[in-house]
Amino acid sequence: MRSSLRIIWLLQKEEPLAFWGGLFLAFLPAAAGIALLAVSGYFITATALAGLSAGAVAFNTSSAASSIRLYASMRIFGRYIERVITHDATFRFLANLRSGVFRGLVARESNGTLSQRSATALSRVVSDVDQLDGLFLRLVVPLASATIITGLTLVILWQYSPMASIALGAVQAAGLTILAKSGGHRQKAQARKLNAARDALRVRVSDLVRGRRDLSVFGGLEQQRVAALKAVNQLDDVQEQNELTDMRNQAVVSTMSQVMVAVTFLFAAYSYQQGQMELKHIALFAFVALALPELLISLANSAGSWSKMSGAADRVRSLLTVGQDSEALQNARSNSETPLFEVGKDALNLKDIHFAYTPKAAAILDGVDLALPTGSRTVVIGPSGAGKSTLAAIVARLQTPQSGAIQIGGVELGGMAEDKLRAALTVVGQRTQIFHSTIAENLRVAREDATDAELWEALSHAGLKELVEGRQEKLETHLGEGGLGLSGGEGRRLALARAYLRNPEIWVADELTEGLDHATADKVLASFRAMTRGKTVLMVSHRASELEGADRVLVLEDGKLGEVTLPLSDEIKGRLRDD
Structure with missing residues (x-):
């Protein structure tokens, strides 16, 4: 009533x-x-x-x-x-x-x-x-x-x-x-x-x-x-x-x-x-x-x-109550500061992060600390279910930790305006959402005002320019539900092109090549590395090939995050897949 x-x-x-x-x-x-x-x-x-x-x-x-x-x-x-x-x-x-x-x-x-x-x-x-x-x-x-x-x-x-x-x-x-x-x-x-x-x-x-x-x-x-x-x-x-x-x-x-x-x-x-x-x-x-x-x-x-x-x-x-609380929070964030990314300072900083999916469940993350210097490339590895994807989601504010502090460019993540957060950070991963629409409209999800020239530039960096040029309708080519009309690797690269249009400082890659064959994974990785040159990168991975060029490798296990020395020991390499 x-x-x-x-x-x-x-x-x-x-x-x-x-x-x-x-x-x-x-x-x-x-x-x-x-x-x-x-x-x-x-x-x-x-x-x-x-x-x-x-x-x-x-x-x-x-x-x-x-x-x-x-x-x-x-x-x-x-x-x-x-x-x-x-x-x-x-x-x-x-x-x-x-x-x-x-x-x-x-x-x-x-x-x-x-x-x-x-x-x-x-x-x-x-x-x-x-x-x-x-x-x-x-x-x-x-x-x-x-x-x-x-x-x-x-x-x-x-x-x-x-x-x-x-x-x-x-x-x-x-x-x-x-x-x-x-x-x-x-x-x-x-x-x-x-x-x-x-x-x-x-x-x-x-x-x-x-x-x-x-x-x-x-x-x-x-x-x-x-x-x-x-x-x-x-x-x-x-x-x-x-x-x-x-x-x-x-x-x-x-x-x-x-x-x-x-x-x-x-x-x-x-x-x-x-x-x-x-x-x-x-x-x-x-x-x-x-x-x-x-x-x-x-x-x-x-x-x-x-x-x-x-x-x-x-x-x-x-649902209205949740939505109104969310809208009120967004309004409160609207006047937040713009994050600043300077060489020698941290682009991303996590302190004492605790997270569990339910109050009675065991902690997935138990006091995690992480600092990513501007322009660094960091890879997080660990067994399945250790919480690597959860960590990536928390960084992207797709999950909320029970306690801890997160800063992006010196600004508290919880108080950052949505548009400023998405301009500073983007997430690409194994689950790519391709909409039942044209290639151009799928790309303009990231930037509505992007010109055709900018779309072609993004496709070129993603290694899809020749593929799209070969289609009769080019940018106006219609894709089916779930990316029907593109292979799995092509769908990942289209998502990379979409992320490139945002030109963020921080890139979070959640098992980017998972489920792809070796040759396709190499193409996706090559596109990703070209796009993120000079940017701050946090990668979650199971594959040895994704560690190439990393400044640091961290292991997440039992809710704790620890750094391993480079080059990797045989014991650490044994945890990774070579495919």
């Missing part, structure tokens, strides 16, 4: 005019609809009674007819304007909300707390945010309208028959209570099942599409297809249960409508019998009792969705 209220408050804060204006405009057509039916029934009954009396000629029909036309116009045009305003405000709010959710996902990825698969993360950005459109449109607006209009109607009808108005209000309150109960614990369990079924289907389909080649080669395609179909069937079953709940809610509203008419008519007839009201007012009460349950129809549709919206609000709020 708190999360839902928080989302509603954010909408009100971001779109106050549309929020309150939408509520007012939603009230007008709903009230006009009830007034239209009530006045019409009253008018017909009063006309019939007047026709039977001696005063038929004296009955005034013009005022009632004018009221009917007015209420009909208000109902039509008011509803149209209300839908335009509220939907427009909601869609603009959801667009901003989706950006906030994405910021939260990025922040969790950066601090290492994102444990979701990509398909599940996509569900948070798309499905959860989409579900929240009903929070205002299908819950707040109809609930506010139903509450206010019911209250005003009862106040007006009280003047004619207190007993009948009390009976009408009691039945309406009973209907609201029943609908509220339908969004209770049982519905929350169904909402969790629905969310889990949707996530499972997205994961299965994502695995099937992205892994279709390997699945075809190794004969697992049919098994994965069956798993995806099973996820579809599970989702269908859960959705069927939700549909049944919605049907029950509709049945409740229909039943309450009939009960309300009967009860109200009985009390109104009793009041007439007691001489408390005129005969024509019985029709007024009956038609109001027939119209009021219409206010519950939209609530009945939303009652079954309330638990889904509530769960989505909880998940979205947690």
Whole structure:
């Protein structure tokens, strides 16, 4: 509930005019609809009674007819304007909300707390945010309208028959209570099942599409297809249960409508019998009792969705909080100093770094100290799982240590503005993200304003110029998902070209040639060394070939970082691969 209220408050804060204006405009057509039916029934009954009396000629029909036309116009045009305003405000709010959710996902990825698969993360950005459109449109607006209009109607009808108005209000309150109960614990369990079924289907389909080649080669395609179909069937079953709940809610509203008419008519007839009201007012009460349950129809549709919206609000709020904290931190960093890199001084300095993935887990880094003089080349080696990649991620501020201090160019890493950090330091590694776009657009991820000449220069330094020139569309050549159209080594060199466009002082290479054959690895290394000549380099490696030209070699083991003497001993060489 708190999360839902928080989302509603954010909408009100971001779109106050549309929020309150939408509520007012939603009230007008709903009230006009009830007034239209009530006045019409009253008018017909009063006309019939007047026709039977001696005063038929004296009955005034013009005022009632004018009221009917007015209420009909208000109902039509008011509803149209209300839908335009509220939907427009909601869609603009959801667009901003989706950006906030994405910021939260990025922040969790950066601090290492994102444990979701990509398909599940996509569900948070798309499905959860989409579900929240009903929070205002299908819950707040109809609930506010139903509450206010019911209250005003009862106040007006009280003047004619207190007993009948009390009976009408009691039945309406009973209907609201029943609908509220339908969004209770049982519905929350169904909402969790629905969310889990949707996530499972997205994961299965994502695995099937992205892994279709390997699945075809190794004969697992049919098994994965069956798993995806099973996820579809599970989702269908859960959705069927939700549909049944919605049907029950509709049945409740229909039943309450009939009960309300009967009860109200009985009390109104009793009041007439007691001489408390005129005969024509019985029709007024009956038609109001027939119209009021219409206010519950939209609530009945939303009652079954309330638990889904509530769960989505909880998940979205947690991501918004992370994203807002991240944005606030970025704003605080915006006025940070620019790092200075001078010969004879440290470009990068780490002091007493401690890091563990969870509070109860063993420390990956336990008091690590590291100083990289400007222009130096340092290689960190060590067994798999020792924390070398974690060290590289911490240096790049992709992970946050539990304690310790890091300086880049004399500026504290934690307080450095993002743009200044990325201009000073870049990371290249074995996992290269090539986007489904052109070569030029992939390169301009690093620098949007880079000219074609600068792109060709970067490709030349990366050893890809001849390859791209040989393509028919050259820089406008489209690459497929995951770099389809390039080999593994070519993808690494394209990433190097992208990094070269940033022209950073510090280069962090995380197992740059891992997974490449010897010849391709040599080409990638040659490109890397040419690009980083005169720069500060920190390399994480398992290969002996990557140690060539290093000023220092450090060994990371058991959370500690120690320096080894050059040339390397046979014992250290034995830890490295020659391929």
